[in-house]
Amino acid sequence: MIVTPKITVRVVLIVIVGVLLQLSFFSRIAIFHTSPDLLPALVVSLGLLGGSMTGAVTGFSIGLLVDCLMVSALGASSLVLLTTGYLAGLFRERFDIHSALVPPLLCMVLTLFAEVGYAATQVMLGIDSAVSFLIVRDMLVKSIFAFFLGWPIYLLVRRILRPALVEEPLARRKRRDPTVLGT
Amino acid sequence: MYRKQVRRRRAVLALLVIGSFVLLTITYGQSSGGLQRGVSTVFSPLQDAADRALKPARDLVGWFDKTFDARGENSKLEDELEVAREAAIAGQAALQENAQLRKALDFDRSPAMAESGLDPVSARVVARAPIIWTSAVTIDAGSDDGIRPDDPVMSGGAMVGRVSSVEGGSAQVTLITDDSSAISAKILPGGIQGVMRPVIGDPDQLILDYIDTTEPIDVGSPVVTSGWEAQGLESRFPPNLPIGEVTKASLSEQEASQQVRLRPYADLPNIDLVSVLTGGSRR
Numbered sequence A: 001m002i003v004t005p006k007i008t009v010r011v012v013l014i015v016i017v018g019v020l021l022q023l024s025f026f027s028r029i030a031i032f033h034t035s036p037d038l039l040p041a042l043v044v045s046l047g048l049l050g051g052s053m054t055g056a057v058t059g060f061s062i063g064l065l066v067d068c069l070m071v072s073a074l075g076a077s078s079l080v081l082l083t084t085g086y087l088a089g090l091f092r093e094r095f096d097i098h099s100a101l102v103p104p105l106l107c108m109v110l111t112l113f114a115e116v117g118y119a120a121t122q123v124m125l126g127i128d129s130a131v132s133f134l135i136v137r138d139m140l141v142k143s144i145f146a147f148f149l150g151w152p153i154y155l156l157v158r159r160i161l162r163p164a165l166v167e168e169p170l171a172r173r174k175r176r177d178p179t180v181l182g183t
Numbered sequence B: 001m002y003r004k005q006v007r008r009r010r011a012v013l014a015l016l017v018i019g020s021f022v023l024l025t026i027t028y029g030q031s032s033g034g035l036q037r038g039v040s041t042v043f044s045p046l047q048d049a050a051d052r053a054l055k056p057a058r059d060l061v062g063w064f065d066k067t068f069d070a071r072g073e074n075s076k077l078e079d080e081l082e083v084a085r086e087a088a089i090a091g092q093a094a095l096q097e098n099a100q101l102r103k104a105l106d107f108d109r110s111p112a113m114a115e116s117g118l119d120p121v122s123a124r125v126v127a128r129a130p131i132i133w134t135s136a137v138t139i140d141a142g143s144d145d146g147i148r149p150d151d152p153v154m155s156g157g158a159m160v161g162r163v164s165s166v167e168g169g170s171a172q173v174t175l176i177t178d179d180s181s182a183i184s185a186k187i188l189p190g191g192i193q194g195v196m197r198p199v200i201g202d203p204d205q206l207i208l209d210y211i212d213t214t215e216p217i218d219v220g221s222p223v224v225t226s227g228w229e230a231q232g233l234e235s236r237f238p239p240n241l242p243i244g245e246v247t248k249a250s251l252s253e254q255e256a257s258q259q260v261r262l263r264p265y266a267d268l269p270n271i272d273l274v275s276v277l278t279g280g281s282r283r
Helices: A005-024 A038-050 A052-069 A076-094 A102-125 A134-160 A168-179 B002-027 B034-105 B111-116
Strands: B119-128 B136-139 B152-155 B158-166 B171-175 B183-187 B192-200 B206-211 B222-225 B242-251 B258-264 B273-278
Touching: A005 A038, A005 A052, A005 A134, A005 B034, A005 B119, A038 A052, A038 A076, A038 A102, A038 A134, A052 A076, A052 B002, A052 B034, A076 A102, A076 B002, A102 A134, B034 B119, B171 B273, B183 B206, B183 B242, B206 B242
Parallel strands: B158 B242
Antiparallel strands: B119 B136, B119 B273, B136 B171, B152 B158, B152 B273, B158 B171, B183 B192, B183 B222, B192 B206, B206 B258, B222 B242, B242 B258
């Protein structure tokens, strides 16, 4: 991804809108008693499109913003989401995305990773209360939600960041060639 | 060139990871710092606008979810209705008696409120923590409305949490289902005391611990805040704020205490409007 001031502004707007949407909408609805978590899927999409550094930096920023807005211990969400973004970016750098199923599947797997990461962070900080087994169900259902949220988020983020994506024009040209009629 | 780039990327990553750990170490277990207060103040109008704009969509999703749930609960509710009808008849008689007593004593406020002299401030929930490990919400009223840290927060006539930090136009509320929550409570009518703790991941369940094993406890008994006062110290919460009702009371032989399971009265996953009880003398 070619990072220009314009693209930086777009990424900042994506981060702010994503966090506001999560806190004001997704966290406050429950489908099958579970609230969808948009943020890991958003970080994965940014990592897949921008690479490991973009993924890590945006993951850190999103986590920091969430912790600031919810006045919880700073750094916990940042640590989890920066790792999630970095892993998504690393995947993009090591492998080609051949199938349309890759982004949603990666969103699902890395959302599960993020949820386990949140749990590990809480264990690290210490838990005084009893923990319900329902937390496992919550993690799994959130990952399934991420699969369905992943694809539209990935497409939307790709559309917004299109001018900065290096491989985009090549991919478009490659797709057009075989469909020209009469040649 | 490539090596330099790789080294720079690794340095940025290491900086971010170390930064996260440093932030975690500095801010864990402390009240909100200047950064958090500043960010909350800046984002407060945005959160308010987002909350208003997204309410119809939230209501639509909520309607679908509730309709789906209602189908499964229908038969269970029919059974409960019969029991509730009998209780309602008894309740009507009690209400009539209560009204007469209130009139006689010239009460114009609830008993808990009258005792504590608290003033309720209405507020709307504008944001909720995204992870299940943290039970906290942001409300659209703050210190400008007279709200202070540790003020109790009610919803639907039941206690839902306490104010954990305050800014001018917004405040953060730590819910009773958060790991950091521990409230001294008592079971009515006997007044058996215990400490109420959450069950992480299950917002429909609470645990009342450290109870005298010799005391009998009935399922369905109401649980309220105990509001203790001793040696010049006071509980954060005034007495008799409703919390929930007993759903299970099991005697643990290994422990010298009885553990009681509660169901909170408030619909904690779906709270929208709250009342913050302000003006108390608690610390």
